[in-house]
Amino acid sequence: MARVTIKDIAIAANVSAMTVSNVINARTSKASPDTVERINEAIRTLGYQPNLSARALASKASRLIGVVVPFTEDQNQLLLDNPFYAEVISGIESALRARGYFMMLSGLGETSNEVDVLAQWNVDALIAIGIYREGLFERLRKRHLPTLLVDSYLTDDHVHHLRIADDQAARRATEHLIAHGHRRIALVTGAVRDGGVIEQRLAGYRLALDAADIPFDPDLVLAGSVTFDWGIDAAEQLIARRATAAFCTADLIAAGVLSGLHQRDIDIPGDISVLGFDNLPVSQMVYPALSTVDQAILDKGKLAGNLVLDLLEGRKPPRETRLEARIIERQSVGPVRK
Amino acid sequence: MARVTIKDIAIAANVSAMTVSNVINARTSKASPDTVERINEAIRTLGYQPNLSARALASKASRLIGVVVPFTEDQNQLLLDNPFYAEVISGIESALRARGYFMMLSGLGETSNEVDVLAQWNVDALIAIGIYREGLFERLRKRHLPTLLVDSYLTDDHVHHLRIADDQAARRATEHLIAHGHRRIALVTGAVRDGGVIEQRLAGYRLALDAADIPFDPDLVLAGSVTFDWGIDAAEQLIARRATAAFCTADLIAAGVLSGLHQRDIDIPGDISVLGFDNLPVSQMVYPALSTVDQAILDKGKLAGNLVLDLLEGRKPPRETRLEARIIERQSVGPVRK
DNA sequence: CTGAAAGCGCTTACAG
DNA sequence: CTGAAAGCGCTTACAG
Known part of the structure; x- marks a missing residue:
């Protein structure tokens, strides 16, 4: 038949x-x-x-939205290795589906031609998450597609943005630790990259220190990668540098820090307080439950989907959308030990 | 231009x-x-x-593989809520990409017409993960597409299977706890469903008990859902029923059990031992680090991708592929308290 | 080794 | 309110 x-x-x-x-x-x-x-x-x-292929061909509109996530930092070419992406993507997919669009998911590596793949499927628009590298960014803009950048500070006239107020969120997070009496507060983070979010969070961290008259100590900025393993390593340096608190710019890192501190029998938050970022599900699963900065990832994803469709359908959404983040207090932050 | x-x-x-x-x-x-x-x-x-749409239309082969994951049990319609899916999907995508195919991801709910979407895009083949419901299964088989079922025991002449030896794995896991002197071993699990993996794991658990002359106690089978929250609830029942060990059929559940036990100041593994299943990244992040059954999810995903392409390309892969699972010993299992 | 023609399943002006 | 015709960008027998 x-x-x-x-x-x-x-x-x-x-x-x-x-x-x-x-x-x-x-x-x-x-x-x-x-x-x-x-x-x-x-x-x-x-x-x-x-037949959607036939429709796409005839109508020159595929109802396909390309979603691009960077491959993990160790270049193992795996999508979704980071639960943050998994959650944003879930949100995006749900918004697209609700409005009758489809998602074409693609990773994006150093040398990759994955953007080409999206072009070949004639995606109507693009959502790119966490883009910083200039080279890749260039490849994205060459196709002049309606594009929404999530969590990126790369500027371009033809691109729309969705992000949280990273500097502000980081500032509040740091202030939260200061309010608990901490002064030797480490920033544990991934690589600080041009146009990435970490740059902004570093700025917010410094602002909070300045406002509290705490001198900035570059030795307390521990930059590695956004991974659990890096958190474990960072724990050792935290101790060596006599930090009393760590503000981690990702829950994944914070989970590693917790684990590294446990290995060395450091009490949390008795000896060292740990604050995360993202409010991933894992932040509730670790011990002690992680205090963190909630950025409502799922809603962010849904909003990303809706913004890009608004853009596509000519409804002129704002060029930049900034979300508020808020601190979730759980058990990993406490007063500084006297 | x-x-x-x-x-x-x-x-x-x-x-x-x-x-x-x-x-x-x-x-x-x-x-x-x-x-x-x-x-x-x-x-x-x-x-x-x-133009891939044009190619698909003309050649009647889209090089698109549909990947279907069930929506989460609470029907919130979110893909990738479960990190297990995220990891399998990463593996699948990587295998497909390596062989020049594309992935079309879709959730599958009670009443959903997501299978229709895949049909509309003319996917060449299908990978469905964790399918058990007869109704949905019926809708899948109606399109006679080359289909690979991952983690399903539904039988059908036209379908291929990839799964681990679930009964055996569960048996070994239970024996591992028995070897530590445990006799009151609870099975903490999701809903036991016809044709699903949990049915098999329950069977393996019972086999191990029988072999050790431990009477089966239905009160020690705690069936809920595959969620962290259910694990928290189950912790309470574990205590009430005086279990000394819990075999959880998912790391997500085990993480919840750990958390619930912490809340009640139960020592792990001193008072109660906990064994997980899956070896998700989170199993290393919890405290104590979770002993678990490793099922090499990523490799499983890659294998799924390769199997379905073999099938599609007429290379006649085996109708059923069974993977071995092995126990990873970490810190959450110890000898029974005398 | 190369090409002319038909067709895949739709949509889009255009005409009535 | 409805239709005939052309076309979207490819591939597939078939012919030479």
Whole structure:
């Protein structure tokens, strides 16, 4: 049994293919109620499924949104290695689906041609998460697609942005530790990159220190990668540098710090306080439960989806959207030990 | 500047469109080396990108593989909520990409028409993860697509399977606890479903008990959902039922159990031992680090991708592939308290 | 080794 | 309110 096409429906309903097309695409004003009914009936009984490739080809609109995530820092080329991405993507997908669009997911590495893949599928628009490298960014902008950058500070006239107020969030986080009496506060983070979020969070951290008259100590900035393993390593340096608190710019790192401190029998938060960032599910699973900065990842993802569709559908969303983040207090932050 | 098509290349290289098509599709035997060179040159200078929708339409092969994951049990319609899926999917995607195929990801809920979406995109084959419900399964098989079921025991003549030896793995896990002197061993699990993996793991658990002459106590089977929150709740029942060890059929549940036990100041593994399943990244992040059953999720995903492509390309992979799982000993299992 | 023609399943002006 | 025709960018027999 061959696939049932629009032509089959046309024959069954005794109309032309183009009337069927009109009805399918909800241009019902262009057909009499009676015809619409007959066509819908035929669609139901024959089990018609539109061929989306054909539609994309003919209409020059694929209803496909490309979503680009960077491959993990150790270049193992795995999507979704970071639960943060998994959650944003879930949010994006849910928003797209609700509005009748589809997601084409792709990783993006150093030398990768994954952007080409998206071009080949004729995606209507692009959401790129956590982009910083100039080289890759260049490749993105070459196709002049409606583009939304999530968590990126790369500037470009043709690009829209969604991000949290990273500097402010980091400042508040640091202040939260200061309020608990801490003065030797380490910043444990991934690589500080041009146009990335960490740059901004570092700035917020410094602002908080300045405001509290705590001199900035570069030795307390521990930059590695956004991984659990780096957190474990960082724990050792935390101790060596006599930090009493660590502000980690990702929960994944914070989880590693917790684990590294446990290995050395350091009490948390008795000896060292740890504050995370993201409010990933894992932050509730570690021990002690991690105090962290919530950035409502899922909502962020949904918003990203909706913004990019607004953009695509010509509804002129704001060029930049900034979300608020807030601190979630759990058990990993306490007063400084006297 | 309009998109450059195969026709543009044909003109530039002074050949027909079909010769270009042949060269693009690596049927180079059908063209002289000289022609091939001219065509490739034109492709490079003009920056040609094949239109995959057009190719799919004309060739009746989309190189798109549908990947279906069930929506989470609380029906919140979010893909990737479970890190297990995120990891399998990463593996699948990586295998598909390596062989020149693309992934179309879709969730699958109670009433959902997501399978329709995949049909509409003309996916060449299907990988479905963790399917048990008969209703949904029926909808899958109606399209007679090459299908690989991951972690499912639903039988059907037209479907291929990839799974671990769940009964055996559960048996070994239980024996591992028995070897530590435990006799009141609870099984903490998601819903036991027809054709799902948990059914098998329950069987393995019972086999181990039988072999050790430990009577099966239905009160020690705690079935909820595959979530952290359920693990927290289960912790309370563990205590009430005087279990000395818990075998959890998912790390997510085990993490919740750990957390719930901490809340009640139970020492792990001093008072109660906890064993997980999956070896998710989170199993290293919790405290104490979780002993668990490793099922090499990433490799499983890659294998799934390769199996489905073998199937699609007519290489007749085995109808059923069973992977071995092995126990990873960390800190959450210890000898029973006398 | 190369090409002309038909066709994949849709949509889009255009006409009536 | 409805239709005939052309076209989207490819591939597929078929012919030479």
